[in-house]
Amino acid sequence: MPPSADAADRVGMLVPSGMLGAGFDPATVERGLTLNPHVIAVDGGSTDSGPYYLGTGTAKTTAAAVARDLRILLDAAARAGIPLVVGSCGTGGTDSGVDWVAGIAEDILAETGLGLKIARIYSEQNSTFLKEQLDAGRIQPLAPLGPLEAATLEDCTHIVGMMGHEPIADAIRAGAQVVLAGRATDTAVAAAVPLMLGMPPGPTWHAAKIVECGGQCTTNPRAGGVFATIDRSGFVIEPLDPDSACTPISVAAHMLYETVNPYRMREPAGTLDVSSADYTALDDRRVRVEGSRFEPAEQHTIKLEGSRITGYETVSFTGIRDPYIAANIDRWAALLRTMLAERIAQTLGLNTDDYALDIRLYGHNAILQDIDPDTGPAREVGVMLLVNAPTQATATAIAKVANPLMLHLPLPEMHYLPSFAFATSPAETERGAAYEFVLNHVVEVDSPSSMFRTHHTREVTRV
Structure with missing residues (x-):
């Protein structure tokens, strides 16, 4: 004590x-x-x-x-x-x-x-127990999430109560x-x-x-x-x-x-x-x-946090110093996305429902995106491509399709082939499984300690 x-x-x-x-x-x-x-x-x-x-x-x-x-x-x-x-x-x-x-x-x-x-x-919480609480009407959502589905609990790799x-x-x-x-x-x-x-x-x-x-x-x-x-x-x-x-x-x-x-x-x-x-x-x-x-x-509640796999990610990063493209970076990024979707369909037979792409323009608006108040041209832009797909092999294949575009893609009106700089070689880095938080819900409990288990150990002595 x-x-x-x-x-x-x-x-x-x-x-x-x-x-x-x-x-x-x-x-x-x-x-x-x-x-x-x-x-x-x-x-x-x-x-x-x-x-x-x-x-x-x-x-x-x-x-x-x-x-x-x-x-x-x-x-x-x-x-x-x-x-x-x-x-x-x-x-x-x-x-x-x-x-x-x-x-x-x-x-x-x-x-x-x-x-x-x-x-x-x-x-850590058991999904079977939580589904019982869900069926009993004891799990409520917190904004902005809506009612919880049992399948979401089953999808989580780990769920903890706070x-x-x-x-x-x-x-x-x-x-x-x-x-x-x-x-x-x-x-x-x-x-x-x-x-x-x-x-x-x-x-x-x-x-x-x-x-x-x-x-x-x-x-x-x-x-x-x-x-x-x-x-x-x-x-x-x-x-x-x-x-x-x-x-x-x-x-x-x-x-x-x-x-x-x-x-x-x-x-x-x-x-x-x-x-x-x-x-x-x-x-x-x-x-x-x-x-x-x-x-x-009036009601004691325990907040749930849960995380599940959303797919597998591969990331690629290139740097742009070309002043014309930097001044027109939004158009360039839109062109990259369009051409990449076309080439993925041509070479891999995938449509845009089969994967997800995130193109972030660091030095321009990667943090705030469309609400960034600074509208002036960037001196240099780092382009991060993040691919999410059902398998690691697919995510990496998509990133490889993007490789030549992220190295040399010109705007239509340009009369020369620009060169950009990949940050790493190879340009594609596999990140493995990607996760997302999917629980923002509370469980109504009768006892503040009922969802937690305590294990006491004896004194640890010198060996």
């Missing part, structure tokens, strides 16, 4: 970075320990990097980077006698992601002899000193211990939201982590790096990050409302926040 908060005067949260494996200065953790934390909390994953990691059940971080961070944090938690909580292990929060991080942690504990008890909380703080708090109450959770809300990882120790939900959930990405709420996001102290009427937040600072603007601005509404944010158990929050600078480094409220939901 963490240090007692029976007096309920304050609970401290040490968040070393925005993600396990991202790295941080060990000195910032040491400084955080001097502030008397009750928990060390860090996120281990996200959907930020797309559906591949959930779809494959693999991590975007390296084992070496995760081990480096864990070694520091396990030692810090053991010395302080407080829990270490990691959420969304292995990026997507799959069962294999939890086991991957747990294996690294157990190796470190065996090597160092720290003897900490680990709880693994699994969040837990709130309850399973984490249950694991700590049961004696866990290290909690390695599957998919969890970013905020639940930090909020679990303060809520368990009696802190009010409004300040707790707001503080958890602000610290979720470590130093991103500071004036120097690269500097690492932050420390939040929650009390009965609000919370104080400060950076762990002495050369960084929190300001009212930097703290308040984090409510704009990954939220539909900058004043309201839904959690499984209810909604955080910061519309009346006040942000006050206590000095040149610390900010106090008061006025946050939490509205309990």
Whole structure:
């Protein structure tokens, strides 16, 4: 158990970075320990990097980077006698992601002899169970998706439920000193211990939201982590790096990050409302926040995330420096698409329903496309062709058909043959299976922990 908060005067949260494996200065953790934390909390994953990691059940971080961070944090938690909580292990929060991080942690504990008890909380969901919930009318869509079909559940390679703080708090109450959770809300990882120790939900959930990405709420996001102290009427937040600072603007601005509404944010158990929050600078480094409220939901829900294979991809990239084509790049791209469709039909016998093409013009409008406000000609343009087809061989064959067009295609009025520059040789790179997110739905549950499974391990001793 963490240090007692029976007096309920304050609970401290040490968040070393925005993600396990991202790295941080060990000195910032040491400084955080001097502030008397009750928990060390860090996120281990996200959907930020797309559906591949959930779809494959693999991590975007390296084992070496995760081990480096864990070694520091396990030692810090053991010395302080407080829990270490990691959420969304292995990026997507799959069962294999939890086991991957747990294996690294157990190796470190065996090597160092720290003897900490680990709880693994699994969040992966069975499609048979979810179809039963669907038939019972307990799964509802979130915008912009519509009603869920059973076939979508069957198509997913992995489905996870996004837990709130309850399973984490249950694991700590049961004696866990290290909690390695599957998919969890970013905020639940930090909020679990303060809520368990009696802190009010409004300040707790707001503080958890602000610290979720470590130093991103500071004036120097690269500097690492932050420390939040929650009390009965609000919370104080400060950076762990002495050369960084929190300001009212930097703290308040984090409510704009990954939220539909900058004043309201839904959690499984209810909604955080910061519309009346006040942000006050206590000095040149610390900010106090008061006025946050939490509205309990009438129905507890668990959000589902699922990823499925959409096909197989091959990518090709060429650079254009020809000033005339760069000035007429939209016409050139349209010509490329038209001629490519004709040649694919001629050589491979495929029509446009048999594959998908994405042509991105980097340096022109690849990010915003038609809504890009900059209409001036680009000096140089990078052309990315992304082919998606039912098989890898087909995707690569299509990219090979595009090869001569992406190397020399002139506009009709040009009287010379332009030359472009492929970024790689061979020009085609096979990306393998491509994935997409297909679930944006919630399951109505009677118990906050019913969809999650917790496995407790004994102390890991030196071998």
